[in-house]
Amino acid sequence: MDIFTTFKVAASALEAQRIRLDTISSNIANVETTSTPEGGPYKKKSVYFESTPVSFDQHLQDSIDKNIKGVKVARILEDDSPPKKVYNPSHPDADKDGYVAMPNVNMLKEMTDMMSATRSYEANTTTIKSAKRMALKALEIGR
Amino acid sequence: MQSIQAIDISQLQPEKKETPVDQAGKDFSAIIDDMVTNVEQQQEKADMAVQELHAGNAKNLHEVMIAMEQADISLRFMVQVRNKALEAYQEIMRMQV
Numbered sequence: 001m002d003i004f005t006t007f008k009v010a011a012s013a014l015e016a017q018r019i020r021l022d023t024i025s026s027n028i029a030n031v032e033t034t035s036t037p038e039g040g041p042y043k044k045k046s047v048y049f050e051s052t053p054v055s056f057d058q059h060l061q062d063s064i065d066k067n068i069k070g071v072k073v074a075r076i077l078e079d080d081s082p083p084k085k086v087y088n089p090s091h092p093d094a095d096k097d098g099y100v101a102m103p104n105v106n107m108l109k110e111m112t113d114m115m116s117a118t119r120s121y122e123a124n125t126t127t128i129k130s131a132k133r134m135a136l137k138a139l140e141i142g143r
Numbered sequence: 144m145q146s147i148q149a150i151d152i153s154q155l156q157p158e159k160k161e162t163p164v165d166q167a168g169k170d171f172s173a174i175i176d177d178m179v180t181n182v183e184q185q186q187e188k189a190d191m192a193v194q195e196l197h198a199g200n201a202k203n204l205h206e207v208m209i210a211m212e213q214a215d216i217s218l219r220f221m222v223q224v225r226n227k228a229l230e231a232y233q234e235i236m237r238m239q240v
Binding site: 003005006011014015018125128132135136139142143 | 203219
């Protein structure tokens, strides 16, 4: 375990949160997408995280290090809840009854998710700042 | 009667051994050398990361920032070690003999 372990852990979290924000931006961008290459309207996507060992040099890790986990995106899954039906007969994707299947993206939920991702990102940058401050304080011992 | 053989003088002389002072000197310079190399590597890594970012190849902005921070801390640490070594040297030089 070195002083840069905190950096590695926080960096993994920063990357995970960035991927989460990418997914949210995809959801918001496609809030009105009625046709996709797979057919049907766009489906909301969500990220799922899993913990992961920090260091790559496994045999050099000590027992403390083994209990410290980073995070990574395990998978991005589509939400299979039914699409919203909107009556709009003039729409090219409307069915024979005149209803259009709109994506199951909830704008409010996406906005709160986005705020949550941003705040998590900030929290992890603060961790890095704290680790740096601690390292610099340690260097002040010699002064 | 056996003739007296000439004795190789070099055998009589004690072998030139490395004194602890020599060893200590070498170790210390090796430590400093390692440290400077390490710091240089960190700086190069940070430089590479910045170049990658400018070229548009970097995946994450934060990785570049972290590489720079690591280089910064390594450099500060080396400067502190250098200060300490210099201080000790000057202290010895001030000693009255």
